Amino acid sequence: MSHHHSASSLSPSAAAVNQDSVIDSLISAEPHHSPPPDYLRRLHRRHVHVTRRQDSVNWILHAHAHFSFRPLTALLAVNYFDRFLSTAAVSFDGDNGWEFQLLSVACFSLAAKMEEPEAPSLSDLQVSEPRFVFEPKTVRRMELWVMEQLNWRLRSVTPFDFLHYFIFNLPQSSSFNHQSFLWVCSDLIVKTLRVIDFLGFRPSVIAAAAVISAAGEGVVIPESYYAKVNKEMVRSCHRLMEEYLVDTCPWGNNGVRKLRRSDEPPASPDGVLDAAACVSCGSCSDDGVLVPATFSGYQDK
Template identity: 40%
Template sequence: MAPPSFDCAALLCAEDNTSVMGFDDEVDEAMDDTQQHHHHDGSNQNHGFLGDFLMGFPLQSDECLRMLIERESYHVPKEGYLMRLQSGVLDLSVRRDAVDWIGKVHAHYSFGPLSAYLSVNYLDRFLSAYELPQGKLWMMQLLSVACLSLAAKMEETEVPLTLDLQVGESKFVFESRTIQRMELLVLSTLNWRMQAVTPFSFIDYFLQRINDGKPPPRSSICRSIGLILNTIKGVEFLEFRPSEVAAAVAISVLGETQVLDINKAVSCCLFVEKERVLRCYEQIQEMVLMSKPVKGVSASVSSVPQSPIGVLDAACLSYKSDDITVGSCANSHTTPSPKRRKLNR
């Protein structure tokens, strides 16, 4: 597929507040539809993630879980994407830089965890289906901005203008219309499947099933969020489906505070392939082991996150529902969020 034609790679944005994002009428209608998907479906996923712990909702049924697992194959990168990354056909360092930049902006605006996950999900799915021109780093930066912008529109109640979104030492700054055109290319390439099934769709179910039907404590939810976000940094977890990642994360988190029979815990996870969950669990254990501070290194040095996504894992994360924000770290201090501009201004 030929790359899109862009008028300019690096222009300052000249948008104003007379429309939502300075779109043409046709684009406005398209993005309004995206926002309707957010209000209709996004809140349900938020509530499902927190389950009984926050909203008092009953645990989703086995049938609901089965349907989600059937849908998840539509929200993962195309087959062969991981092999292309590992073989060097696609530049791993370019993807890593994109994920790092998304993490910086995500932390800057204190977006919810799902926004970070969706941003990288859109990025990987797009790259698996569309070949960007080689040697044009600005195209990857533009794609990163578009993916983060779309994820924020799907999950955040307040979304910065596209110029304000381009922080975190951006090498290029794009004008609004250029980003909007890239957003439409992403939307069409992903077949408008933006309310993706993610590990957050399953984590409360698996935590409760493995924990003998007891609602998971706040600490387990906090830890699960951190581990899920850490899985998007590298590429090794692209091998696994969201349900498999969620099951492996749940086993890993609960295994940190209680003695678990791993095989019995895996058998509690319905509708997933047990062997794949075990392989994912082993990958998570390796990731956790690698993240532990080296013996002899001072606490102040070892506690410094090694990447922007590490900042999300170490800082006080919050999971946002329609009306409630729950801090996930009891002893963390909270810094004021930068002033954001409402989307419907």
């Protein structure tokens, strides 16, 4: 959800009040743009086919990298995917892999249309040599079903809506290359998509934790930083990032955190139920990014 403001017409105090009201509005909207709280529990209990979901997320991220799309596009695609699966009207048993592949393509296509200046055609979008390819009319029907189940709420609230707010609220003494810092924060946020336990945190909490993680241990976070979020939830999310997403050799040449490569799945049995399953089914691209080993669908290539 993008918001643009004319800061030049506001005094510093008025701008701060205006920013606070925008953040409050976004936080209030978060539950309407996220899967329900029981969705993560259903994944852990395998009520939702967790391996198929991980295959789908891996494909979305691989396609996202293939087209060099914006970070927000990946978040939107997976957000649509999870919100759709979490609805009571949807029941995918996982036996027919083509259902999940079709859903992946539809969600990725919708996200690209929402965020990218030029979205590829539905035929060109189906990269990574999937076993089955869907006709454009089939994908369009799936897109319509997704939009209906999401109540047409495609302009989702994501961690990126809160990123600048939390960066601004870091101690003023913090010194780092802004562009490099922003890139590390963005990359951390995208990498959370691979670990299902991050579904237990709201977008604002993920953004707050990503900024803390990117800033590193040398930055003392003031209490005021947590004015809009639950401090313990942010700390819990931060610990998850440190354990699963941040390299053990934490500092790169630019003075910002060094992240794990995308092909290094975290080691926790809870946090990476899916990543472990995906590694066992065995298919990686040449650049090491995990991609689905097999997909089913309408049209066998």
